Amino acid sequence: MNIYDVSQKAGVSIATVSRVINGNQNVSEKTKQKVLNVMQELGYTPNVFARGLGLNTMKTIGILCLDSSDPFLANAVFYLEQNLRKYGYDIILCCTGYDLVNKQKYLQLLLSKRVDAVILVGSYFLETVRKDNAYLLEAANNIPIIILNGYLSHPNIYCSLCDDYQSVFDATTRLLESGRKRVLYLYHTKSYSGMQKLNGYKDAVAAFGMSVDESLLVLAKNNMQQTQDILSKVYDEGLQFDAIMAAEDLLAVGAIKFAREKGLRIPEELSIIGYNNSLLSTACEPELTSVDNHIETLSITAVSSLMRVFEGHDVPNKTTISNDLILRGTTDFTKQYY
Amino acid sequence: MNIYDVSQKAGVSIATVSRVINGNQNVSEKTKQKVLNVMQELGYTPNVFARGLGLNTMKTIGILCLDSSDPFLANAVFYLEQNLRKYGYDIILCCTGYDLVNKQKYLQLLLSKRVDAVILVGSYFLETVRKDNAYLLEAANNIPIIILNGYLSHPNIYCSLCDDYQSVFDATTRLLESGRKRVLYLYHTKSYSGMQKLNGYKDAVAAFGMSVDESLLVLAKNNMQQTQDILSKVYDEGLQFDAIMAAEDLLAVGAIKFAREKGLRIPEELSIIGYNNSLLSTACEPELTSVDNHIETLSITAVSSLMRVFEGHDVPNKTTISNDLILRGTTDFTKQYY
DNA sequence: TTGTAGGCGTTATCAG
DNA sequence: CTGATAACGCCTACAA
Numbered sequence: 001m002n003i004y005d006v007s008q009k010a011g012v013s014i015a016t017v018s019r020v021i022n023g024n025q026n027v028s029e030k031t032k033q034k035v036l037n038v039m040q041e042l043g044y045t046p047n048v049f050a051r052g053l054g055l056n057t058m059k060t061i062g063i064l065c066l067d068s069s070d071p072f073l074a075n076a077v078f079y080l081e082q083n084l085r086k087y088g089y090d091i092i093l094c095c096t097g098y099d100l101v102n103k104q105k106y107l108q109l110l111l112s113k114r115v116d117a118v119i120l121v122g123s124y125f126l127e128t129v130r131k132d133n134a135y136l137l138e139a140a141n142n143i144p145i146i147i148l149n150g151y152l153s154h155p156n157i158y159c160s161l162c163d164d165y166q167s168v169f170d171a172t173t174r175l176l177e178s179g180r181k182r183v184l185y186l187y188h189t190k191s192y193s194g195m196q197k198l199n200g201y202k203d204a205v206a207a208f209g210m211s212v213d214e215s216l217l218v219l220a221k222n223n224m225q226q227t228q229d230i231l232s233k234v235y236d237e238g239l240q241f242d243a244i245m246a247a248e249d250l251l252a253v254g255a256i257k258f259a260r261e262k263g264l265r266i267p268e269e270l271s272i273i274g275y276n277n278s279l280l281s282t283a284c285e286p287e288l289t290s291v292d293n294h295i296e297t298l299s300i301t302a303v304s305s306l307m308r309v310f311e312g313h314d315v316p317n318k319t320t321i322s323n324d325l326i327l328r329g330t331t332d333f334t335k336q337y338y
Numbered sequence: 339m340n341i342y343d344v345s346q347k348a349g350v351s352i353a354t355v356s357r358v359i360n361g362n363q364n365v366s367e368k369t370k371q372k373v374l375n376v377m378q379e380l381g382y383t384p385n386v387f388a389r390g391l392g393l394n395t396m397k398t399i400g401i402l403c404l405d406s407s408d409p410f411l412a413n414a415v416f417y418l419e420q421n422l423r424k425y426g427y428d429i430i431l432c433c434t435g436y437d438l439v440n441k442q443k444y445l446q447l448l449l450s451k452r453v454d455a456v457i458l459v460g461s462y463f464l465e466t467v468r469k470d471n472a473y474l475l476e477a478a479n480n481i482p483i484i485i486l487n488g489y490l491s492h493p494n495i496y497c498s499l500c501d502d503y504q505s506v507f508d509a510t511t512r513l514l515e516s517g518r519k520r521v522l523y524l525y526h527t528k529s530y531s532g533m534q535k536l537n538g539y540k541d542a543v544a545a546f547g548m549s550v551d552e553s554l555l556v557l558a559k560n561n562m563q564q565t566q567d568i569l570s571k572v573y574d575e576g577l578q579f580d581a582i583m584a585a586e587d588l589l590a591v592g593a594i595k596f597a598r599e600k601g602l603r604i605p606e607e608l609s610i611i612g613y614n615n616s617l618l619s620t621a622c623e624p625e626l627t628s629v630d631n632h633i634e635t636l637s638i639t640a641v642s643s644l645m646r647v648f649e650g651h652d653v654p655n656k657t658t659i660s661n662d663l664i665l666r667g668t669t670d671f672t673k674q675y676y
Numbered sequence: 677t678t679g680t681a682g683g684c685g686t687t688a689t690c691a692g
Numbered sequence: 693c694t695g696a697t698a699a700c701g702c703c704t705a706c707a708a
Contacts, residue, residue, distance in 0.1 A: 002685055013695045018687060026693060045450045049396065050685030052387035053700050058451075060430075067416065071617070074412035078405065081433055090451065092398075093431045095419055112383040113396075113428065224620055253621045260623065279409070282562055283591045285598065285623040340701055351679045356703060364677060388701035391684050680707080685700105692695080 001044055010038040021046055052114070060090045061306075062110030064103070065121040068095050072276050072295065076121045076148055079299035087307055089116070100127060104135045117143050117306055123150035123192035144309045146302050150192045151318060158309065159318045160302040162293040164193045167323040168200030169207075171273050171291060172245050174325070176208045179336045180243040180271060186231075186255060187247035188222045197247050197275070215239060220251055227254025228261065235262060242270060249274040253284045256330065272330040286329025293323045339382055348376040359384055390452070398428045399644075400448030402441070403459040406433050410614050410633065414459045414486055417637035425645055427454070438465060442473045455481050455644055461488035461530035482647045484640050488530045489656060496647065497656045498640040500631040502531045505661040506538030507545075509611050509629060510583050512663070514546045517674045518581040518609060524569075524593060525585035526560045535585050535613070553577060558589055565592025566599065573600060580608060587612040591622045594668065610668040624667030631661045 003021075007014040012031060019027045020035040027035075038044075052058040061084055068077050081091050094110060096103045103125060110118050118139065125147065127133055133152060139145055140156040147159045175183050185201045187194055202212050218234060220227040231244075231254070246252035252274030256266065264270045266286055274281055277292035301319055308315045327333065341359075345352040350369060357365045358373040365373075376382075390396040399422050406415050419429050432448060434441045441463060448456055456477065463485065465471055471490060477483055478494040485497045513521050523539045525532060540550050556572060558565040569582075569592070584590035590612030594604065602608045604624055612619055615630035639657055646653045665671065 004685085014686085015688085015695055015697095016693085019694090022687080028693060031693080047391070047685050048451055049387055049390035049394070050700090051687075053385070053391050053685080053702090054687040056387070056700080058387065068406070068419065069409075069413045069416035071407075071409055071412070074409070074416075075407045077431070078407035078412075078433060081406065081431055085432075090430050090432075092428050093415070093419055094423075094428075095416060113386055250617075256623075279588075280617065280621045283618045283621040285594075341703095342701080352702080353679060353704080354677085357678090360703080366677060369677080385701050388684090389703080391686085391701080392703045394684080678708085680705105682703105682705090684702090687698105687700085689698080690696090692693105 001042060002047065006035065006038050006042060006044050009042065010035045056114065057116050058090070058114070059088055060092055060113070060115050062092050062094060062107075062113065062115035062118040063121060064106060064110065064118055064125065065093065065095050066097060066124045068093060071278050071280075073121055075295050076299055079296045080119060080121070080148075080303060083300055083303040087303070098124065100132060107135060107139055111139060111142060115143065116310070117146060119146040119148065119302060119306070120150065121148050123147075123194070124189070126150045126152060126192040128190065144306060146306055148298060148302055153317060156309075157317065158302075158305050158315055160298050160305060161193070161318070161320050162298055163320050163322050164196040164293070165200040165203075167275075167291045167293070167325070168197040168245060168247075169204045170200075171325055172201050172204035173208065174333060175243045175245065175271055175273065175331075176204065176210075178271070178331075178333050182213070182216060182241045183243040183245055184216045184218055184239075184241040185245050185247075186218050186220055186227070186251045188220050188227075188251060189247070194247060201245055216241060220254070222248065222250060224250055224254040224257065227251045228257045231255060231258040232261060244270065244272045246272065246274050249276045249278045249280045249288060249290055252288050252290070252330070253280050256284050256286075256288070266330050267332045271332070273325070274330075277326050281326070281328065289328045289331040290326050291323050292326050294321055297321055339380055340385065344373065344376050344380060344382050347380065348373045394452065395454050396428070396452070397426055398430055398451070398453045400430050400432060400445075400451065400453040400456040401459060402444060402448065402456055402463065403431065403433050404435060404462045406431060409616050409618075411459055413633050414637055417634045418457060418459070418486075418641060421638055421641040425641070436462065438470060445473060445477055449477060449480060453481065454648070455484060457484040457486065457640060457644070458488065459486050461485075461532070462527070464488045464490060464530040466528065482644060484644055486636060486640055491655060495655065496640075496643050496653055498636050498643060499531070499656070499658050500633075500636055501658050501660050502534040502631070503538040503541075505613075505629045505631070505663070506535040506583065506585075507542045508538075509663055510539050510542035511546065512671060513581045513583065513609055513611065513669075514542065514548075516609070516669075516671050520551070520554060520579045521581040521583055522554045522556055522577075522579040523583050523585075524556050524558055524565070524589045526558050526565075526589060527585070532585060539583055554579060558592070560586065560588060562588055562592040562595065565589045566595045569593060569596040570599060582608065582610045584610065584612050587614045587616045587618045587626060587628055590626050590628070590668070591618050594622050594624075594626070604668050605670045609670070611663070612668075615664050619664070619666065627666045627669040628664050629661050630664050632659055635659055 003014045007017045094106045096106045145157045151159045244255045274288045274290035277290040281288035281290040341352045345355045432444045434444045483495045489497045582593045612626045612628040615628040619626035619628040
């Protein structure tokens with residue numbers, strides 16, 4: 001069934017039917033109702049392909065995501081979908097994995113599907129070698145590119161980030177102010193936001209008048225067990241630390257397990273702070289103090305920026321929102337440790 | 339740029355270009371190469387809308403999901419996307435929430451987008467009142483409907499499920515065999531798979547020669563804190579139990595927190611079994627014994643069933659896979675409790 | 677093996 | 693306010 005069937009049954013031309021479908025004002029109320037009735041009666045829905053062909057858009061946004069099973073990224077995808085749908089956009093989800101070749105391939109795929117924009121979820125998409133980002137810049141020549149938690153300065157690329165640098169800076173400072181002498185920094189990625197966090201840590205230590213001990217920067221895998229193992233290893237080798245600032249809740253939970261293994265009391269002998277304020281932070285024991293990076297707000301911001309781009313407004317290349325530290329059992333800032 | 343530009347530059351007709359694009363054999367190797375070169379040179383990509391219009395498909399599968407931020411569902415979506423992409427299908431993700439009206443609305447939306455099939459993730463889509471499922475049956479008249487972890491007997495609806503009944507039956511039986519006298523059943527939903535699990539529990543108790551004590555069936559919310567609270571409440575009211583079989587890891591973790599609050603030793607005084615073998619099961623302390631329901635296998639099964647449907651094969655309406663119980667610290671089946 | 681021409685279902689322009 | 697008609701870009705008989 002198509003627009004012709006409707007027009008015929010309603011006794012009008014297809015042009016009129018089309019006008020009704022698209023809410024064009026130039027239709028008399030009477031004809032409009034007549035057409036609407038017929039459409040209802042026939043259960044008619046416009047063919048999206050034909051419409052896409054004419055308008056060269058199907059109101060679809062591509063979402064590129066490393067791994068939508070990661071709880072943090074899954075949350076981001078969820079909120080993006082919810083908000084985009086409010087504006088009538090569908091999302092095509094596309095998970096790439098870490099491999100640069102796949103990222104390029106899938107971005108290309110989305111472009112070939114004629115999506116109206118692409119949203120990159122997570123700073124993993126920004127390679128450290130600048131020329132490896134060329135594919136993003138090129139894509140931006142065609143459609144708007146939105147980056148969640150990553151930053152790339154380029155026309156038609158819009159970035160929504162939480163202030164990872166500041167969050168880690170503040171959290172580390174609080175640990176130091178509470179009397180902690182040796183704060184270990186636990187991380188697992190050198191992505192854009194990974195580096196922001198690391199710098200926040202380094203600057204906080206320096207601002208506190210201490211020098212950064214490179215041996216306190218521990219690079220782990222994004223895996224609980226392996227994190228526990230690597231901490232055990234450096235601990236057994238004699239590394240001293242009385243607090244851990246982790247770049248991810250999962251790592252922090254690994255740290256809690258390490259503390260239990262070694263019989264270290266939390267928070268007395270070891271304070272721990274995680275990042276993302278995920279479900280994990282309340283599942284563990286003691287519950288985890290964690291940075292809440294407001295992924296919902298971030299997603300809403302990203303979507304509304306995109307809508308403004310579509311409307312032809314001037315949109316800032318970079319929007320930053322701040323985070324909160326949610327205090328739980330792995331820290332006790334009411335006490336002073338010496 | 340379109341197919342005409344390519345044909346012109348290659349000195350052939352658009353039909354030939356089309357044949358090359360679609361891998362039609364009836365093109366001489368020489369012309370084929372010539373056309374491929376031009377396409378490469380121009381960076382030409384066929385317009386998917388025009389193609390969709392002609393073929394009436396864009397090789398897209400709609401995924402309907404209650405809440406893709408739920409870790410279990412997020413996993414399912416992830417594996418579905420991975421596998422569908424292998425067959426060249428894109429996915430449109432659509433989260434509905436619990437409201438039946440929204441489920442219907444979004445299914446309708448996906449149908450209007452002319453997706454090739456719809457996959458329902460999670461048994462929450464099956465309403466207890468049979469006529470409330472009418473919208474699914476109707477949709478199945480147009481395209482194949484795949485249900486993950488739910489069952490509805492109807493032509494063109496294909497269900498992939500894990501054997502929730504058997505898993506809970508077996509797990510409960512192990513608790514009883516280890517000497518547990520009063521196993522509390524903790525659940526949060528009466529969805530299709532929720533009822534399967536509940537029946538598994540009931541039948542296991544009965545098969546063990548005991549009668550089901552209705553007060554041991556505790557309905558909670560899908561929330562750690564609230565689960566802890568409700569368990570505390572029934573415990574304070576005098577309910578006796580020495581084991582908990584939970585329908586979801588999140589509930590089981592709430593149970594662990596309850597045990598800590600009341601000073602009950604795990605597993606000596608209280609054994610706990612969770613469901614889904616999620617990240618939570620290793621984050622808590624002690625780690626959680628949990629049913630692994632093989633969501634990856636389930637997703638692969640669902641996708642390959644769908645592909646066989648597309649190929650016109652006869653596909654069973656229902657495929658069931660079995661689960662494993664992963665033993666961790668909240669149970670100790672080496673001991674016998676009296 | 678190649679080319680021509682009609683059709684897919686809309687939207688949009690322009691004339692009335 | 694309404695209608696006729698030309699795009700939109702591709703696929704696919706059918707003809708050569």
